[in-house]
Amino acid sequence: MRLTVIGIGLIGGSLALTLKQKGFVDHVIGVDNNSLHQTQALELGIVDEIMTLEEAIASSDLIAITTPVNIAEILLPTILEKIDKQVVFDVGSTKESIVKIANAHSKKGRFVPTHPMWGTEFSGPEAAQQDAFKEKATVICNKEQIDQDALKLVEQVYEQLGMHILYMDATKHDIHVAYVSHISHITSFALANTVLEKEKESDAIFELASGGFESTVRLAKSNAAMWVPIFMQNKENVLDVLNEHISQLKKFKSCLEKENFDYLSDLIENANGIKRILK
């Protein structure tokens, strides 16, 4: 199996490393417009060779689009145009928009819209990890539109990665991820900006910052090139959740201002209900 990875970063790189280690693919072709990333990917053994998009498509069986979501949308029609029997999948954090683009194309059956729910706050080929993804969930959207052989191949990819597959409507997917991923990133970015804005003595933060701070702010290291297009594409859902989140924060603010500590206690006990969801 010959795999092309378009965009050799955290996700594309980890995918390539893991699938090759498992023996599921024997040759990896990298496509990337960043020459430093090309060099790093070759040096790190993530890809076997670098090709142009055209060459790569022509000489591979499976094509993974692992670029930021705005780039994926631009590339998809071009890729579908050029393929014959190859299978194409993406890994983006928004699905409604790309599914719409695929649906407008006659070869939509060759495209599998997916979203593996794994990542770190780091990016680029150097962030790629072998044996990533394991035991996490991955989503495949709108599977009834996909050719049987294409669906089966991408299911095998995720089985090789050790992920459990959830099938979901693209619209529903985008609502869910607004809650479980996108809002966490916004709160983390905003929290980092809060601290950077108000707390000038950064040495004191550095010394005092303990596990709690680190875990809530960790995501604020995530990069803008990836996240701006996600927020853009999932704008309506993210705004819904963000408005709700701001009003939840205002309840805490009001409790403190009014010294209504019984209600503050109720709010915290309600939040403890997250234990039912997170083990």
Add this chain to the structure above:
Amino acid sequence: MRLTVIGIGLIGGSLALTLKQKGFVDHVIGVDNNSLHQTQALELGIVDEIMTLEEAIASSDLIAITTPVNIAEILLPTILEKIDKQVVFDVGSTKESIVKIANAHSKKGRFVPTHPMWGTEFSGPEAAQQDAFKEKATVICNKEQIDQDALKLVEQVYEQLGMHILYMDATKHDIHVAYVSHISHITSFALANTVLEKEKESDAIFELASGGFESTVRLAKSNAAMWVPIFMQNKENVLDVLNEHISQLKKFKSCLEKENFDYLSDLIENANGIKRILK
């Protein structure tokens, strides 16, 4: 060395276990008004015996107050009243208020106000961990008011725990922790409430929730009995930070509403500056 731990939970329990393992204390007396916690602490080998507060003070060298901060404030004058040459320290997340209470007492020199910057979202004796605290920071406040022998003993406690000690004015401490700890808890509680409020299909959250969500929401499991008194005591500082945080979130909201993606990118790149602080 005989240690009394008042409030045998996550912090008190971890402190007792670790100091005994290191051989720094050879006998641990537990004081707790929760009979389940008494039994658990004995069974888990965290304490050697349970005593009343009076008995415990009389038969120990070192007294750790590891209750919620509101209880610590109530207990401190009583404890100072009853001690002779013993050393007393607390571990609370707010310091200005308890330092004020200590300062009103003639034996204030025997009390060392401290705040070890370690914790988890769990509570009770079963949450206690041996070898906790290691390589984290701990704060000792207003050290110039403390008797030399008392200060030295508590410094030795934290050296045994492998913590690095920062000396800080209590007022300054409370401002810093509003940024590096208290606000993270509020955002986490509010985020949990946001998700629980809006997202009714909790199975979908459970399946999709990946590392990012878990790390930002983890603190929302923290208990109200501990956190309400902290927010109460540090109300002014927490409100300052919370107001700033809400206005930072509103910037993200405004960017999305206006589709001002350049500014959104700037906000994220600014947040990335947290890399300077968090490794």
